[in-house]
Amino acid sequence: MTLEADVLAAFPVEVQIPAQLVADAVTASSATSPRVLVVLDDDPTGTQSVADLAVLTQWDVADFAWAFTHIRQNQTKPAVYVLTNTRSLDPAEAAARNEEIVRNALAAAAGNVRLGFVSRSDSTLRGHYPLEPDVIAATVASETGEATDGVVIVPAFPDAGRVTIGGVHYMRGTGEDAGTLTPVAETEFAKDASFGFKNSEMAKYVEEKSRGRFPAGDVIVLDLNIIRAGASAQDPTISAKAIADALESATNSTPIVADIVTENDFRALALGLEEAERRGKKLLYRVGPPFVRGRIGQEIRTALTSQEAFAGNTPSTAGGLIVVGSHVGVTTRQLNALTAEHSSARTIEIDVEKLIAGTESAGESEAEAYIATVVSDVVDALRKGDVIVHTSRLLIKTDDAAASLKIARTVSAAVVAVVNRTLKTFPPRFVIAKGGITSSDVAAHGLEIRHAIVRGPMLPGIVSLWEPVDGPAKGIPYIVFAGNVGDDQSLTEVTRKLSTSF
Numbered sequence: 164m165t166l167e168a169d170v171l172a173a174f175p176v177e178v179q180i181p182a183q184l185v186a187d188a189v190t191a192s193s194a195t196s197p198r199v200l201v202v203l204d205d206d207p208t209g210t211q212s213v214a215d216l217a218v219l220t221q222w223d224v225a226d227f228a229w230a231f232t233h234i235r236q237n238q239t240k241p242a243v244y245v246l247t248n249t250r251s252l253d254p255a256e257a258a259a260r261n262e263e264i265v266r267n268a269l270a271a272a273a274g275n276v277r278l279g280f281v282s283r284s285d286s287t288l289r290g291h292y293p294l295e296p297d298v299i300a301a302t303v304a305s306e307t308g309e310a311t312d313g314v315v316i317v318p319a320f321p322d323a324g325r326v327t328i329g330g331v332h333y334m335r336g337t338g339e340d341a342g343t344l345t346p347v348a349e350t351e352f353a354k355d356a357s358f359g360f361k362n363s364e365m366a367k368y369v370e371e372k373s374r375g376r377f378p379a380g381d382v383i384v385l386d387l388n389i390i391r392a393g394a395s396a397q398d399p400t401i402s403a404k405a406i407a408d409a410l411e412s413a414t415n416s417t418p419i420v421a422d423i424v425t426e427n428d429f430r431a432l433a434l435g436l437e438e439a440e441r442r443g444k445k446l447l448y449r450v451g452p453p454f455v456r457g458r459i460g461q462e463i464r465t466a467l468t469s470q471e472a473f474a475g476n477t478p479s480t481a482g483g484l485i486v487v488g489s490h491v492g493v494t495t496r497q498l499n500a501l502t503a504e505h506s507s508a509r510t511i512e513i514d515v516e517k518l519i520a521g522t523e524s525a526g527e528s529e530a531e532a533y534i535a536t537v538v539s540d541v542v543d544a545l546r547k548g549d550v551i552v553h554t555s556r557l558l559i560k561t562d563d564a565a566a567s568l569k570i571a572r573t574v575s576a577a578v579v580a581v582v583n584r585t586l587k588t589f590p591p592r593f594v595i596a597k598g599g600i601t602s603s604d605v606a607a608h609g610l611e612i613r614h615a616i617v618r619g620p621m622l623p624g625i626v627s628l629w630e631p632v633d634g635p636a637k638g639i640p641y642i643v644f645a646g647n648v649g650d651d652q653s654l655t656e657v658t659r660k661l662s663t664s665f
Contacts, residue, residue, distance in 0.1 A: 164336060164343040170328050171424065174387035175394035178402055180430035186240075186460030188437045193241065198277040199234060200242040201227075201268045202455055203261060203299070205250040205290050206599030207606055208645035209283040211627040212322065212453040214464035214619035218244040218629060220607035222264045227271030229614060240459045244283075244617070248603040250290050250358075251572060253565055257291045258298045265302040279447070281458075285599075286320035286451035287352035287647060288332065288360055293373050293418075296449050300416050303447075312445045313383070313413035315436065316365065319423035320451040322624025323648040326424045330384045331364050337650060351492060352647065365420035377418050385409055385421040390431050399434055406435020410444055419446075429457025453624070464619040467628055469660045472593075472621070476630075476638040482508075482545045483662055484591040485654070486605060487553035488578055489598025489646025497597070497654035498553055504655050507664050509544035510551045513537060518577050519570065534577055538584045545589050548664040552581060575604045582609030586635055593661045595642040597654060602643045610636035621657045625649060 192198065202209065210218055217230045222245050230243040245264055249257035265280065272278050280299050284290035293314075300311035319327045324335035325347070334350050336343035346363030347353060353360050362368040366382035389409055393401030413419060421432050436458070440446060448454065456463070485508075487498050502510050518530055537552075544550040554574055582605050585591065594610065596602035606612045606629070615629040625648045629641045642657060659665045 164340065164345050167335065167342055167344050170344060173329070175391040177425050177427040178391055178393050178397055178399050178431055180399045180427050180434070182430065182460045182462045184399065184460070185430050185433045185437075185457065188434055189241065189460055192437060192441060193277070196277045198241060198279055199231060199272075200279045200281050200455060200459065201265075202242060202244045202281040202283050203247050203264055203295070204244050204283040205247050205285075205295070206645075207246050207603045207643045208599050208627075208648075209452045210244050210617040210629070210643060211620055211625050211645065211648070212320075212456045213242070213461060213617055213627075215239055216242055216244060216617050218246060218615045218617055219613070220246045220615075221613050222267050224267045224271045226614070227268050231271060231276050240461050242455055242459050246603055246607060248600065248607070249295065250285070251575065251600040251603070254291060254294055258294055261295050261298040262302045265299055266306060269303075269306050281448045281450060281455060283450055283452065283455070284318075285352075286318050286323060286325040287334070287347055287350065288318055288368060289352060289355045289358035292449060293369070293377070296416070296447060299447055309445055311416050311447055313410060313417045313419045315419045315421065315446055315448045315450070316369070317421045317423060317432070317448065317450040317454045320453055321423065321425060322453065325451065327365065327420070327422045328424060329386055329422065330366060330420060332368070333363070369418045369420070381417065383409060383413060383417060383419040385419065385432070385435075387422045387424070387428070390422055390428050390435075399431055402431045403434040403438045406432065407438040407442055410439045413444060426453070426457065426463065429453060430460070433458045433460065463624065466623050467619050467621055471618070472628055472640050472661060476640075479590055479592040479639070481589055481591050482548040482550055482664060483593040483595070483658070484541070484545065484582070484585065485549065485551045485595045485597070485658060486578060486582060486601060487551065487597040488575065488601030490554075491646045493649065493651070494597055494646045496651045497649060498551070500651050501655045501658060502551060505549065505551070505658060505662075505665055508549040508551050509547070510553070511537060511540050511544065513552065513554045513574070513577055513581070515555045515574055519573060530577070534580050537581050538588070541581060541585050542589045545585070545591055549658065549662050550591075552578070554578065571600060575600055579604045579609040583611070586610060590635075590639060592663070593640045593642065594636070595644055595654075595657060595661075597644045598646040602645075606641060606643070610634065610639070610641060612636055612641065615641070621660060622649065622653055626653070626657055
């Protein structure tokens, strides 16, 4: 571990930039042709840093048409999220899904809306990289003839303790380790069964993941000296020019990595990218959650209150449903804290070993009978208060990435079945889903959400509330809670905001 203050000492202080300055620059660039960012979100937790934006779990041309109309009619910020869930897919499936989404978005735009594409992925560097940006760039080229000059890679998520300094991606320490930085390759996330990695230096990460196609020396690094070039004069136009100048050589999807420590750094980067695109650079983005907020010039939304969470809807008298699927350490600690403090809640475990054994030994029948029992227990418990449903904490994985994903899908399908049958039998007051794949599958299949509006965060900068606008879950607050964010009390805090029995 390293002291953050020591690492930052080598760089200028941040340039103070109001969000409105970025918003004005974006509006100016769209004066003749409106531009909308289409955010392909590989799990639903990418929405946790934004507010009042449309989100889609299906991506037919008609779905994009709905989103573009929503933006125009409601004068919202120019971005729409598409829940791809590709982090739970194998590479071939992920590639096909990215291609289909880009084609349909372009078809819906039909020359009337100018599109930019964002590949939103994990702030701890897990996901299908460089596959997804490659596919997006290739699809845009085949559909429009437009080649991508650079892929801007910005995994930073300061609200959740992920920052990039000097081209190295770090995790901030908490508690006794507050003020320290740990290179992300030294954390549990780098050991991910499907998406593990060895390098924290972003240029070397790019080389590692591209298997040498993009050598580290060819990666453009926008360090804090460039991002904060206008620090001495507190002039963001100096930084914007420095960033755009640094991108002049980008061509043929050159990887570009950016240092980010604060929201002002995001805004400085946004102004620089706006200037580079004004000069003619064609860019797409591979980013963590807060990038879009900075890129469109959206103010940081304060955490929603209990009243705001249910605004415009009549809450059910049933208990709330908290579904926990993630297995990372922070999730298990959060689950332990919630079960210890929320004594009136019923806790029901989905036994993963029993589920997988039932599927393998007796086809679907034994597993189906087991799921039916869990649903019955959940419905009975919801009549009395909140229910916590979690998968058993023993993570079953193999050395084979594809086999690990198959196990994850089997478990997720069971969780979805429990949520969907519960919803249609006795709708809960609210639903919280903990974990990326879990929250994606619960949204699209468990709650059958097709279109929703991201209302804002439940905790500062993290954990988003979606309001479903159609389907059987309409009017039920849905909380998307990433597995790897928050402290040990975060799940308890969110539940307390929504519950009547805590």
